[in-house]
Amino acid sequence: MKIGMLEHINLTVSDPDRTARRLCALFGWRVRWQGPSISKGYTVHVGAGNQYIALYTHEGTGAPRQTSYDTKGGLNHIGIVVDDLDATEEHVLATGYETYSHGDYEPGRRFYYRDEDGIEIEVVSYARVPA
Known part of the structure; x- marks a missing residue:
């Protein structure tokens, strides 16, 4: 059996472009792709090599949860x-x-x-x- 490799995670953020700029500046990453996505949303993929973070938003994106450690499935x-x-x-x-x-x-x-x-x-x- 081959060992799996994490390819990406997908996060809902308030401003994908802003978050992408910050992550690229701090960690030397690059924008791999950006454009329209599911539910009339917009996504920016940032990362290096074969791994990346997908930064997603859509109209009506709400405020982040206050604590994920108490939420099953929370990041x-x-x-x-x-x-x-x-x-x-x-x-x-x-x-x-x-x-x-x-x-x-x-x-x-x-x-x-x-x-x-x-x-x-x-x-x-x-x-x-x-x-």
Whole structure:
């Protein structure tokens, strides 16, 4: 049996273009596709290689849930691996986001932030910083 690979996730956001610009700037991704989609919506695919995030919206898209951890089927967070955690955090902070829940434990270091739609993003690096 072949091992499956995650291709994409699809998120409903308030402004796919804005979210795409931010993710591309922070993580070096690119827009892979954009255009009309289901239910008279609009989608932007951003990512690198064979993996991407589909950012979707349509008329009437409501406010995000306040907490996904208490909702069955809720999205808890998206984890993104980077080579240089400190440089990425500086960039995230310069973009205006607040970072929190910093952790330095095996196997890596990490921090979290929430975007404009309340989506929690975990940024992690498995590269150890020399002592």
